[in-house]
Amino acid sequence: MTSALNIADRLTFSASIVPDQPAVVFPETTDRMGRTAWTQRSFRQLDNDVTALARGLIQLGVRPGDRMVLMVRPSIEFVALTFAVFRAGAVCVLIDPGMGRTRMLNCLDETDPDGFLAVAEVHLLRRLMPWRFRNARHNITTGGPLLRFGCITLSELVARGATFQGELPKTRATDQAAVIFTSGSTGPPRGVVYEHGMFDKQVDLIRDRYRIESGETDLPGFPLFALFNLAMQVTTVIPDMDPAKPACVDPRKITGAMEDQQVSQAYGSPAMWNRVGRYCIDHELQLPRLNRVLSAGAPVPLHVLQRMTSLLRDDADLFTPYGATECLPVASIGGREVLEQTAAMSAAGAGTCVGTVFHGVEVRIIANTDGVIRSIEDAQTLRSGEIGEIIVRGPMVTREYFRRPEATERAKITDGDEFWHRMGDVGYLDDQQRLWFCGRQAHVVHTEIGPMYSVCCEGVFDQHPQVYRSALVGIGRSEHQIPVLVVEPEEGAYPGTASAEEQLRRELLQIAETRELTKQIQKVLFHRSFPVDTRHNVKIRREELAVWAASKIEHADS
Numbered sequence: 011m012t013s014a015l016n017i018a019d020r021l022t023f024s025a026s027i028v029p030d031q032p033a034v035v036f037p038e039t040t041d042r043m044g045r046t047a048w049t050q051r052s053f054r055q056l057d058n059d060v061t062a063l064a065r066g067l068i069q070l071g072v073r074p075g076d077r078m079v080l081m082v083r084p085s086i087e088f089v090a091l092t093f094a095v096f097r098a099g100a101v102c103v104l105i106d107p108g109m110g111r112t113r114m115l116n117c118l119d120e121t122d123p124d125g126f127l128a129v130a131e132v133h134l135l136r137r138l139m140p141w142r143f144r145n146a147r148h149n150i151t152t153g154g155p156l157l158r159f160g161c162i163t164l165s166e167l168v169a170r171g172a173t174f175q176g177e178l179p180k181t182r183a184t185d186q187a188a189v190i191f192t193s194g195s196t197g198p199p200r201g202v203v204y205e206h207g208m209f210d211k212q213v214d215l216i217r218d219r220y221r222i223e224s225g226e227t228d229l230p231g232f233p234l235f236a237l238f239n240l241a242m243q244v245t246t247v248i249p250d251m252d253p254a255k256p257a258c259v260d261p262r263k264i265t266g267a268m269e270d271q272q273v274s275q276a277y278g279s280p281a282m283w284n285r286v287g288r289y290c291i292d293h294e295l296q297l298p299r300l301n302r303v304l305s306a307g308a309p310v311p312l313h314v315l316q317r318m319t320s321l322l323r324d325d326a327d328l329f330t331p332y333g334a335t336e337c338l339p340v341a342s343i344g345g346r347e348v349l350e351q352t353a354a355m356s357a358a359g360a361g362t363c364v365g366t367v368f369h370g371v372e373v374r375i376i377a378n379t380d381g382v383i384r385s386i387e388d389a390q391t392l393r394s395g396e397i398g399e400i401i402v403r404g405p406m407v408t409r410e411y412f413r414r415p416e417a418t419e420r421a422k423i424t425d426g427d428e429f430w431h432r433m434g435d436v437g438y439l440d441d442q443q444r445l446w447f448c449g450r451q452a453h454v455v456h457t458e459i460g461p462m463y464s465v466c467c468e469g470v471f472d473q474h475p476q477v478y479r480s481a482l483v484g485i486g487r488s489e490h491q492i493p494v495l496v497v498e499p500e501e502g503a504y505p506g507t508a509s510a511e512e513q514l515r516r517e518l519l520q521i522a523e524t525r526e527l528t529k530q531i532q533k534v535l536f537h538r539s540f541p542v543d544t545r546h547n548v549k550i551r552r553e554e555l556a557v558w559a560a561s562k563i564e565h566a567d568s
Contacts, residue, residue: 015183017209018064018097020241021057028224028243029054034086034236035271037250037263046250046263046270051086053243056093063094063164064178065171070162072148074099074179076124077189081107081132082152084233084248087164091127092237096206099179100124102188103201104234108254108543109194117191117199118142120413125149126161133159183207189412190234192335193543197452201412202335211405213241215339215368220275220302220329227271229264231256231278232307247271256282261289268297277304280314283328287317297321303328308549309362309447309465311472311479312353315345332364332447336408336421337431340373341365341445352444356469359527361397361437361448371404373445374430375438378454378461383432386425397438397448397463401430436463453552455484455493457530462493464552467528471521476500476514481540482531483556485563494533494559495522498540511536535559 024033033056038049051059072078078100082088095102105117125148126136133151136143137159151161162170181187188204216222216238224243230236232253236246250263256279264286268276278286283305290297297303300322305314310330318328328345331338343352343365352363367373375398376383377390392398401423409429410418423430436448449464456462464482471480478500484491495518515534522531537558543549 013183014180015206015210016096016099016181017187017206017237017241018060018093020210020213021053021060021093024240024243025053025057027053031225031243032245033240034089035245035247036086037248037267046266048270049086051090053240056086056090056240059090060093060097061178062168062171063090064097065174066167066169067094067098067100067148067171068176068178069170069174070148070150070167072098072100072125074181075186076100076148077103077121078148079103079105079118079121079123079126079128079146081105081126081128083129084253085152086248087152088233089236089240089246093240095127096187097178099181099185101186104188104190105199106191106193106254109191109199113194113199115139115142117201121189121201127152129153130157130159133157133161181206183210190335193549200414200417202408203410203412204408208406208408209237210241212338213238215370215406216331217242219339219342219368220304222275226274226301229267229271229273229276231259231264231276231282235277244275245271247273251282257285259285261286265290265295265297268299272299274299274301275304276300277306279307280305280310283318284311284314287314287321290321291317295321298323301326304331305329306331306333308543310345312349312356315348315353319345319349330364332445334433336411337402337404337433338406339368340371340402340404340433341367343444357473359466359470359525361446361463361466361469363440364437364445364447366442366444368404371402371406373439374401374403375399376401378436378451382419383423386423386430389423392438394439394441394443397436399451400433400435400437400445400447402433403428403430407431453482455482455491456489457484457491457493458489459530462527462530467493467495467531470525470528471495471497471518474518474521477518479540479550481550481552481555483552483559485556485560492533493531494535494556494563495531496535496537496540496555496559498537533563535562 030052032050033053035048035050037046039047078095080102103121123146125146127150130153149161150167184205187206189201191199191201227245228239229247229249239246251259259282329342331342333340341364375392378399383389421432434451436451437446448466453464454461467482468480476499478498481496483494486492518534522528541551541554
């Protein structure tokens with residue numbers, strides 16, 4: 011029988027150990043001198059807040075299994091409401107608004123929510139489209155009483171909870187806790203179903219791998235990481251930034267928060283650390299209090315690793331955990347190891363080393379297969395050094411996509427009573443059992459001679475001083491694609507004349523000729539600014555680039 015478990019109970023446990031330690035700290039206002047005034051809730055206060063909100067949800071009519079969409083800006087309320095939904099036994103639906111309005115509405119349609127916990131703007135949109143959200147009967151606004159749009163306020167929700175006399179629901183490890191939508195960077199966003207037990211295992215894996223200790227202070231550039239902190243007795247400092255636009259972060263606010271709150275750990279996308287690192291170098295700042303920096307969501311460029319590690323103590327590091335919404339964490343490597351051991355190999359076309367696998371997690375490399383693999387016995391396991399599809403098994407791996415049985419069937423491989431998740435990535439394991447990432451399966455260019463792997467090829471060209479980043483795309487029919495290298499030059503380095511452009515093109519084609527894996531590249535195009543996933547700013551939308559490249563080549567040939 012599955013044991014009783016609710017991930018919100020870990021907050022209660024933290025409150026019993028460190029009741030008066032700040033749980034969440036939030037930048038409330040800025041005075042005339044530009045100084046930040048912080049507001050906070052202790053672990054005991056936050057745990058009481060969560061219970062009061064959970065009781066209010068139940069009194070309102072929310073039942074175990076109900077799907078509650080949470081669209082609240084990063085704040086103390088965001089953290090409290092997330093745990094309140096868990097504690098009420100409901101399912102928290104999290105959709106990143108950075109994916110765009112159309113995709114967001116499609117995700118909401120697919121979810122068919124029972125209610126919304128959201129800012130006033132979301133409720134206004136909900137009221138303007140009543141045909142889309144007929145079943146959304148439990149609606150709470152974080153706005154004031156003047157912007158209700160048919161909702162109740164948080165204070166009214168707490169007041170309702172005060173009249174609740176029953177017990178809170180009991181949940182099991184296998185009960186649904188959340189539906190979190192993927193970014194949709196290589197296809198339509200899909201809702202990933204998380205169970206309470208999966209969240210619980212994630213906390214232990216992250217804490218043990220990075221040796222995170224109770225009493226530390228974390229600044230997460232991604233709001234959901236606050237949930238892990240509360241389960242580890244770690245204080246969360248919510249940064250003053252838009253998590254959907256990390257490339258636009260104000261580095262002064264990030265470094266100021268680190269200093270004010272004596273932050274020992276920080277998490278952010280590569281785009282965020284690119285801004286912060288450049289700012290610190292320009293202003294001769296160091297980050298001596300940090301024990302570790304984490305960066306994920308997309309590959310971390312070497313220049314970001316170099317800058318950030320130079321700002322840390324010798325015994326601190328920037329770590330790059332590898333995983334996906336469906337399967338996190340899988341592997342990790344430190345920036346110092348990358349710079350000292352694997353960067354040169356990446357520059358030679360080996361791909362990106364994402365490190366060793368977390369304890370209790372298994373990784374296999376199997377031969378690439380487009381269709382469904384029903385059993386692990388039907389998969390061909392490859393040897394060390396052979397590039398293939400990455401599959402993962404572990405206690406934190408999610409079982410299914412929400413209401414997407416076909417997508418679930420394509421992504422999972424049964425293995426007795428267990429299953430493997432297909433990452434959608436290609437890579438290999440080296441002789442030291444380190445995992446190397448060679449790109450997305452969808453981005454493999456299939457030529458007449460054989461496959462070309464995006465990350466492996468791009469690593470060769472990204473060393474050129476005038477190249478900011480590059481993208482390998484395929485033009486034409488599958489198995490007969492023409493490989494094209496699209497280059498975004500460094501800022502200020504875009505060729506200003508036809509002769510300068512032609513010179514850079516010749517240099518890149520000469521580089522292509524020097525290696526077997528790139529010698530098929532005969533066409534180089536320049537693009538001033540790659541289309542990217544704005545939430546990471548380095549996750550290139552190669553499908554859009556391929557369409558653009560095809561039109562450019564067709565126009566040039568006509």
